[in-house]
Amino acid sequence: MKVSSTTRRALLKSLTFMSAIVMMPKLVLAAWPKKAFEDDSVEAAITELYGTASEPSDQVTLKAPDIAENGAVVPISVTTDLPNVESISIYVEQNPNPLAATFELSKSSLADVSTRIKMGTTSNVIAAVKSGDKVYTVSREVKVTIGGCGG
Amino acid sequence: MTIKVKAKLSDGVVNVKLLMKHPMETGRRIDTATGNKIPAHHVNELTCTWKGEVLFRSNLGPAVSKNPYLSFKVKGPKSGDELLFSSVDNKGETDQGKVIIP
Numbered sequence: 194m195k196v197s198s199t200t201r202r203a204l205l206k207s208l209t210f211m212s213a214i215v216m217m218p219k220l221v222l223a224a225w226p227k228k229a230f231e232d233d234s235v236e237a238a239i240t241e242l243y244g245t246a247s248e249p250s251d252q253v254t255l256k257a258p259d260i261a262e263n264g265a266v267v268p269i270s271v272t273t274d275l276p277n278v279e280s281i282s283i284y285v286e287q288n289p290n291p292l293a294a295t296f297e298l299s300k301s302s303l304a305d306v307s308t309r310i311k312m313g314t315t316s317n318v319i320a321a322v323k324s325g326d327k328v329y330t331v332s333r334e335v336k337v338t339i340g341g342c343g344g
Numbered sequence: 345m346t347i348k349v350k351a352k353l354s355d356g357v358v359n360v361k362l363l364m365k366h367p368m369e370t371g372r373r374i375d376t377a378t379g380n381k382i383p384a385h386h387v388n389e390l391t392c393t394w395k396g397e398v399l400f401r402s403n404l405g406p407a408v409s410k411n412p413y414l415s416f417k418v419k420g421p422k423s424g425d426e427l428l429f430s431s432v433d434n435k436g437e438t439d440q441g442k443v444i445i446p
Contacts, residue, residue, distance in 0.1 A: 230405040293407035303417040309409040
C-alpha cells in the first residue's frame with residue numbers, strides 16, 4: 194500500500210516535470226533565440242530555430258553582392274513565392290556564429306525582407322525560409338575584400 | 345526615439361524601411377588602446393505593431409551591421425494608419441519609433 198502510493202507520487206512528479214520540458218520550446222521561441230545565435234554551424238542553427246532539417250530550393254531568392262568591398266556592411270535581400278512563410282533567417286557560413294538575423298512574419302507580411310550584415314571573410318551566405326512545416330534554403334557566395342569583424 | 349522609419353504605400357502593399365541607431369558591438373572586437381575585449385552590445389529584437397497587432401518581428405544578432413537597416417513589406421495598413429516600432433538590446437535598453445503611412 195505504502196509502496197504503491199509513493200510510486201504514484203513519483204510518477205505524478207515526473208509527469209509534471211516532463212510536461213514542463215515539453216512546454217519549454219514554445220516559451221523559448223517567443224524570446225530571443227540565444228542558443229541559435231550561439232550555434233557555430235548553419236545546420237545546427239537552422240535545426241535549433243525551426244526544429245527540422247532544411248532542403249535547398251530554387252524558389253527562394255537571395256540577393257547579395259558578388260563582391261563586397263566592405264564586409265562591415267553587406268546588403269542582403271530575401272524574397273520567395275512560397276506560400277505560408279512564417280519565418281526567414283540569414284546565415285553567414287564563415288562567421289563565428291553563422292546566424293545573423295531572423296524575421297518572423299505575420300499573416301499581413303509579404304515574404305520580402307532586406308537588411309545589412311557583417312561578414313568576417315569570403316563566405317557562403319544562406320537564407321532559410323520556413324514555409325508550412327518545411328524549411329527551404331538557398332546559398333550564395335559573397336567575396337569580401339575587407340572583413341567586417343575584428344579590430 | 346531614434347528608430348527612423350519610412351513607409352510607402354503602393355498597390356495596397358506598404359514598404360517599410362527603418363534605420364536604428366546602435367553600435368552593434370559583437371563582443372569579439374578588441375580595444376587597441378587597452379587590449380580588452382569590447383563587451384557585446386547589440387539590438388536583439390525589433391517589433392512592428394499596427395493597431396495593437398504584431399505585423400513583423402525580427403531577432404537580430406551581433407552580425408547585423410552597425411546602425412541596423414531593415415526593410416519589409418506588409419499588406420493591410422492603409423494610408424493615415426500609424427505603425428509603431430520598438431526595439432530592445434542585449435542590455436535591456438529600449439528604443440521606439442513610429443510612422444504614419446502617407
